[in-house]
Amino acid sequence: MIIFFRRAVQDILRNKILNVITVITIALSIIIIGSFAIFIINTNDILDSWKQCARIMVYLRPDISKNEIPGIKQKIIGIYGVKSARFIAKDEALSLLRNKMKRQAAILDNLRKNPLPDAFEIEMTPSCTDKRKIESIVTMIESLPFVDDLEYGQKWIGQFADIMRLFRLAGFAVGGLFFIASVFIVANTMRLVLYSRREEVEIMRLVGATERFIKIPFFIEGIIQGILGGITGVVVLYIAFVFISSNLSQGILTGFLSLRFFHFKVLCSIILCSMFVGWLGCFLSFINFKKI
Amino acid sequence: MINGRSEMSIIRMFHVYRYYGKKKALIDINLDVYKNEVLFLSGPSGAGKTTLLKLLYLGESVSEGQVIVDGINLSRISFKRIPALRRKFGIIFQDYKLIRTKTVFENVALVLEAAGRKSRLLEKKVNSVLRIVGMEDKRDLFPPSLSGGEQQRVAVARAVVGDPKIILADEPTGSLDSESAGIVFDLLKRFHTRGATVIIATHDKHLITQAGARVVYLNNGYLQTHTNI
Numbered sequence: 001m002i003i004f005f006r007r008a009v010q011d012i013l014r015n016k017i018l019n020v021i022t023v024i025t026i027a028l029s030i031i032i033i034g035s036f037a038i039f040i041i042n043t044n045d046i047l048d049s050w051k052q053c054a055r056i057m058v059y060l061r062p063d064i065s066k067n068e069i070p071g072i073k074q075k076i077i078g079i080y081g082v083k084s085a086r087f088i089a090k091d092e093a094l095s096l097l098r099n100k101m102k103r104q105a106a107i108l109d110n111l112r113k114n115p116l117p118d119a120f121e122i123e124m125t126p127s128c129t130d131k132r133k134i135e136s137i138v139t140m141i142e143s144l145p146f147v148d149d150l151e152y153g154q155k156w157i158g159q160f161a162d163i164m165r166l167f168r169l170a171g172f173a174v175g176g177l178f179f180i181a182s183v184f185i186v187a188n189t190m191r192l193v194l195y196s197r198r199e200e201v202e203i204m205r206l207v208g209a210t211e212r213f214i215k216i217p218f219f220i221e222g223i224i225q226g227i228l229g230g231i232t233g234v235v236v237l238y239i240a241f242v243f244i245s246s247n248l249s250q251g252i253l254t255g256f257l258s259l260r261f262f263h264f265k266v267l268c269s270i271i272l273c274s275m276f277v278g279w280l281g282c283f284l285s286f287i288n289f290k291k292i
Numbered sequence: 293m294i295n296g297r298s299e300m301s302i303i304r305m306f307h308v309y310r311y312y313g314k315k316k317a318l319i320d321i322n323l324d325v326y327k328n329e330v331l332f333l334s335g336p337s338g339a340g341k342t343t344l345l346k347l348l349y350l351g352e353s354v355s356e357g358q359v360i361v362d363g364i365n366l367s368r369i370s371f372k373r374i375p376a377l378r379r380k381f382g383i384i385f386q387d388y389k390l391i392r393t394k395t396v397f398e399n400v401a402l403v404l405e406a407a408g409r410k411s412r413l414l415e416k417k418v419n420s421v422l423r424i425v426g427m428e429d430k431r432d433l434f435p436p437s438l439s440g441g442e443q444q445r446v447a448v449a450r451a452v453v454g455d456p457k458i459i460l461a462d463e464p465t466g467s468l469d470s471e472s473a474g475i476v477f478d479l480l481k482r483f484h485t486r487g488a489t490v491i492i493a494t495h496d497k498h499l500i501t502q503a504g505a506r507v508v509y510l511n512n513g514y515l516q517t518h519t520n521i
Contacts, residue, residue, distance in 0.1 A: 003405065014393045200391045206351065207450065208379035209406035 008220035018193045019225060022281075025189045026229025026274050027236065029182030033175060034237045034262070034270065040171040042259050047164050056122040056134075058085075058141055059149040064118065072146050076120055081137045083125045090116045117148060183277055186229075190222060190281030219282050226278025230271035234262075301360075302327045302458060302489050303348060308357035310343055310513075317343045319513040321357070325458075325491060330484055332500050333493040335510035341493035342386070344510065345460050348491075349381045350374055362457060379407055382451030382488070384461040388443045390435040396422065396446050397431040403454045418453060425449045425479055441472030448476055452483045459483060461492045465499055473499065 012019045058076065069087055076085040088096075093116040098105045124137065134152065142150055194201075204214045238261060245259040262270070303325035310318040318340045325331050333341050346352040347359055350366060359366045362380055369377060382403075390399050397418055404414045422428040425445040435443055444464065451459055461480060465473030477499055484490045494500065500507055509516040 003411070011393070199389075200393070203389050203391055204402065204406065205375075206349070206378065206383060206385075206389065207403045207406055208375045208377075208381075208454075209402070210375045213375075213406050 004216045005220055008217040008224060011217060012221055012224060015193070015197070018196060019221070022186070022189050022193055022225045022278075023229045023232060026182075026186050026226060026277060027233035029178075029186060029277075030230060030233025030270060030274060031237050031240075033178045033182060034233060035240070036171070036175050036178060038237070038241060038259075038261065040168065040175070041262075043164065044168065045260065055152070056124070056138060056141065057151040058120040058122060058147055059117040059151070060119060060146050061148040062117060064146050068146070069118070072144075073120065075144060076122060076141065079137060079140050081124055081133055083123045085123075086121045088119045088121055090114050090118050093117075093119060183280060186277050187281035187284040190225075190278070191285040194218065194282070194285040215282075215286060218286070219279055222278035222282035223275050224278070226275040227271060229278070230274030233274070234267055234270055300327050301325060302362055303491075304358075304360040305347075306358045306360075308347065308359060309355045310340070310347065310352065311355045316513050318347075318510075321515050323508065323515060325489060328484070328487055328489055330481075330490045330492070330503060330505040332503065332505055332507040333491060333510060334495060334497075334500060334507050335516075336495060339510040340513045341510055342462055345383075345462055345491065345493055348458075348460065349378050349383060375406070379403075379454060380457045382454060382456035382459045382483075384444070384447045384451045384459070384464045386463040386466055388435070388447045390443055390446055390450075392435055395432050395434055396427055396438070399435065399446060400450045400453050403450055407454055418449075421449045421453045424482070426475070441468050441475070444468055444472065444476050445479070448479050448483075452479075452488070455486075456488060459488050459490045461490065461494075463494055463496075464492060465494065465496055470498075477502070 060072070064072070073085050073087060076082055091114065094108065094114050097116070098108055101108065122137075122141070124134065138150060138152060141147060201214055241259070241261050248259065301324040303323070305321050305323040308318060308321040308323075309316065321344065333344060335341055343352065347354055347366075348361060350369070354367065361377065364373075364377060366377070391402070394402070400421060401414055401418045404417060409417070419428060419431070422431055425448055427442065427445050427449060430438065430442065435446065438446065444467075448464070451461070459480065464476050464480065468476065473496070480490055480492065481503075492499075492503075507517075
């Protein structure tokens with residue numbers, strides 16, 4: 001195996017241009033698919049964080065007494081899709097408002113009576129944050145007798161989620177197509193590289209080399225090219241990511257956006273994938289190679 | 293002895309035909325090549341000399357007939373056993389067929405590596421063969437930087453380094469000047485005396501006369517005469 005490895009490294013060094021072309025092709029494929037994946041991951045993250053903010057405010061009728069509150073809470077929690085319900089008494093609501101208004105809070109001092117109603121702040125389970133489920137929860141709560149009014153400010157999240165779902169599906173489809181196209185481009189590049197070395201393969205066969213002896217160094221070369229292409233792609237992608245994310249966070253989206261790069265495990269998978277693509281390129285090339 | 297002949301054949305061809313579409317390249321070839329013999333395969337260009345050599349190492353397969361090499365019937369050999377068959381041969385090609393991206397040493401060593409020889413013995417053996425062909429001082433050069441005669445000597449070294457039973461030389465002196473041709477032929481004689489059977493395809497009459505070995509003539513695909521000069 002050491003001999004094969006040595007031969008593979010030697011061949012890479014002696015066929016620099018061809019090998020550089022293959023490495024660049026693999027790296028470019030990773031950059032294209034990777035940037036697409038990073039975009040999808042981050043838009044998903046943003047959507048998820050917005051979804052978690054989706055809350056329903058249920059305002060109670062003024063005639064509801066404090067004794068009825070625990071029973072009402074149980075009824076709300078009993079609805080499918082409701083994760084928690086926090087009671088906000090009207091006094092607490094007023095003091096929250098006062099805190100929010102800060103300097104303008106003096107206006108509230110002139111009030112003779114607290115105009116705010118008692119309310120429940122309802123948080124939904126993560127599985128119930130799409131438009132239809134939110135609407136069905138709202139309908140159920142609205143039908144309860146103690147409810148005076150109801151508010152869910154993030155109605156648009158449901159619609160946005162639909163668009164995102166479509167976008168994600170399209171993302172997977174386009175990403176998948178990119179991946180398949182990349183595999184074929186890399187395989188084809190490797191085939192051309194191998195084609196340019198067909199005479200070498202032919203000579204080796206003529207001097208009595210076995211298929212194993214001929215092919216193993218080519219496969220090792222393919223795997224090394226895959227690793228180098230993978231690492232190059234990931235490094236370029238990371239540099240671009242750092243550059244773009246730092247520009248975005250210093251710009252108009254300050255504080256609103258925290259973008260993330262691939263997890264270490266994903267990075268390892270990308271490099272493993274590139275190794276596989278390198279191997280596959282070699283494998284596909286040899287399938288079409290004439291057996292002398 | 294260059295004319296030495298044992299009664300045992302190492303190569304036998306029975307009613308061998310080779311077609312390329314409708315064109316017949318070889319027609320009803322019957323030939324025995326004996327162990328440790330030197331055989332010249334002569335004839336004009338396009339007579340079928342190279343084709344006949346290719347049939348022996350399965351560079352091409354016969355259209356009809358049987359070829360037996362060292363007891364192996366080539367029409368029954370499996371794909372996996374072809375490399376082992378080819379290692380019985382040392383082949384010198386008309387166009388040298390050296391790998392451009394490998395050094396002289398690596399080109400010659402390739403045969404031993406392919407045969408799974410240990411690297412220590414390999415280096416010793418390759419150096420010794422390169423010394424014999426006079427290329428030891430150019431062992432680290434790449435083929436494109438060598439002259440035609442030098443490339444042919446490397447090709448000879450590669451052909452003999454694995455101690456093959458049969459050496460096939462296809463126009464080994466075709467593109468060489470008379471001095472280089474003499475050197476290459478002397479090398480072939482030297483390896484013949486070590487026990488190899490040598491088949492030389494050539495139309496170089498001077499070389500054939502000089503050797504004084506059995507000659508078979510090919511013309512338009514027919515094997516015409518068997519002559520001892």
